[in-house]
Amino acid sequence: MAVEPLLATRAQRAFILTISIQAIVVLAMVGITFGKVRGEVDFSQARYRVRIRILAFPTGVKLLRRLKNQTLSCYLALFALAEIFELFMAFDALRLRNIIQLVGILAFHLALMVFAALQVHQTRIALVMSEVCINALDTSTCGGNGSLWQRIEPFLVVAPCIIAAAWLFMLFWIKRLYAEFGxxxxxxxxxxxxxxxxxxxxxxxxxxxxxxxxxxxxxxxxxxxxxxxxxxxxxxxxxxxxxxxxxxxxxxxxxxxxxxxxxxxxxxxxxxxxxxxxxxxxxxxxxxxxxxxxxxxxxxxxxxxxxxxxxxxxxxxxxxxxxxxxRGLLNSKIRSVSTRPKYSKASTSEMSEPKQGYQGVPIGPRMSIE
Structure with missing residues (x-):
């Protein structure tokens, strides 16, 4: 039984497509959130009052502005890194026919979902500070009706939901790939x-x-x-x-x-x-x-x-x-799993018929059992 080339089967293509669509949607949600915050919050003005019992003035104001500005930047950068890394790992696992790595991707995807859920809470901490709300019009730091936080919260909540849905689809396709790479x-x-x-x-x-x-x-x-x-x-x-x-x-x-x-x-x-x-x-x-x-x-x-x-x-x-x-495993490690001989009808017929002049058990060309 021969193994199909990379992305030649429906399960392989569907697995990669699921991760790609999920990555595009999630990064779009995070990008929209980041854009809305950057468009409304003026980080150049030290206009926030900080709790003196926690942070000393003026260090507290400077630190607060820096944290509010950079938390979402870090959030976007981490998600971009995670999605690119997951896509690379998926291609690598399919190339190597590595079921163990596919299971690792499932675990990584669950961790990504937890991270997305945590970011809803952490973004609120970075953006909504009721202690520094000066008035109802200060939408950058308050969390009431019409506030910036209320407008970006749906985009943050969508991310873990999309990741969870993608995980279920990935689980289904990995079951198919397990049979394919067995x-x-x-x-x-x-x-x-x-x-x-x-x-x-x-x-x-x-x-x-x-x-x-x-x-x-x-x-x-x-x-x-x-x-x-x-x-x-x-x-x-x-x-x-x-x-x-x-x-x-x-x-x-x-x-x-x-x-x-x-x-x-x-x-x-x-x-x-x-x-x-x-x-x-x-x-x-x-x-x-x-x-x-x-x-x-x-x-x-x-x-x-x-x-x-x-x-x-x-x-x-x-x-x-x-x-x-x-202990004899070195050659197996060095040999590439993804490099396999091509399967053809000629090789199949040669395998079943002994060559003329050969005395003994007929030997056919090596074939992939996968």
């Missing part, structure tokens, strides 16, 4: 159950590394856009960490594929050390710094915890993959 691992590693298990852990490891990249990028983006100021040491350290982490993830992927023990060992040690980044959660809620994270505390908390759990899972699976090195 023989992929058999094609790569054969019928040996131990080899199949080792290859599945390898697939899980590669998939986790991809999601680690997104979580790290999401946390870093929120810190750089909304929270950190450029004249602080923390800003410089965060920027410097970006290439280091990206190189770490890429090298770890190469090491687990090529079974390079030295690089894999270094990667595992660095993963364990990176778990200390969880201390950031303390800063989100400390009295001395909690106000800096007011408009992004919910999503930063979720992103940080998910990143911690993903990195921990990557470390555990990485240990398992490391133990499988030099």
């Amino acid at each position: 023989w992929a691992i058999f094609h790569v590693v054969g019928a040996n159950p131990k080899m199949k298990t080792m290859y599945q852990y390898y697939q899980i490891m590669i998939c986790l590394l991809k999601f680690d990249f997104f979580c790290f990028t999401g946390v870093t983006m929120q810190l750089l856009i909304v929270v950190l100021t450029r004249d602080t040491a923390e800003f410089g350290v965060t920027v410097a960490a970006i290439p280091v982490v990206l190189v770490l993830l890429v090298l770890c992927g190469i090491a687990v594929q090529r079974e390079i023990k030295t690089i894999m060992s270094i990667s595992l040690v660095l993963m364990l050390a990176a778990e200390s980044y969880l201390y950031k959660l303390v800063r989100f809620y400390q009295p001395s710094s909690r106000d800096e994270y007011e408009t992004t505390r919910a999503t930063l908390t979720v992103f940080t915890i998910v990143a911690f759990l993903l990195l921990l899972a990557t470390f555990v699976v990485g240990i398992r993959c490391f133990s499988d090195f030099d």
Whole structure:
């Protein structure tokens, strides 16, 4: 049984189409919201009174204006990144015939729905501040009838609803794809159950590394856009960490594929050390710094915890993959699953008829069992 080329089946095309339409609609909703806020709120004027017990004047006014301006910018940037990342992961999973990665996309889509729901609450915190409402005409900071918040709220609510509906369609098509790709691992590693298990852990490891990249990028983006100021040491350290982490993830992927023990060992040690980044959660809620994270505390908390759990899972699976090195799986890892011989009637007839002059069991050309 041959596997169809990429996007050659109805299930593959429908799966990609579902993600694409969902991404367009959601980004349109977020873009409209951002445009309405940018068009009405004058961030250049320090006209908001801030609670003195929380923020000291004039630092409080400056911080408040910056947070209101940048929260929606960060929201739009994160959604754009998430949608592009999900679409890339979908194409990659179909190209590799990777069921595990498709299941990971389902989990990622659920997380995206939670993030969209959280943003409704966080946008209200950033935009609606009853304590600074000067009069009924101040529609940029009040949440009553005719206010800016009331006009943009429907667009924010639509986003998680669209994502939830798309998830149901994706679940249906992934069931079809599971049947379509069911023989992929058999094609790569054969019928040996131990080899199949080792290859599945390898697939899980590669998939986790991809999601680690997104979580790290999401946390870093929120810190750089909304929270950190450029004249602080923390800003410089965060920027410097970006290439280091990206190189770490890429090298770890190469090491687990090529079974390079030295690089894999270094990667595992660095993963364990990176778990200390969880201390950031303390800063989100400390009295001395909690106000800096007011408009992004919910999503930063979720992103940080998910990143911690993903990195921990990557470390555990990485240990398992490391133990499988030099056990005969290297060729299967390097061989591309998406590169398959073409199926033709000629090859089928050749397979059934022995060649003249050949003594022994007839051998036909290799064919894909997928």
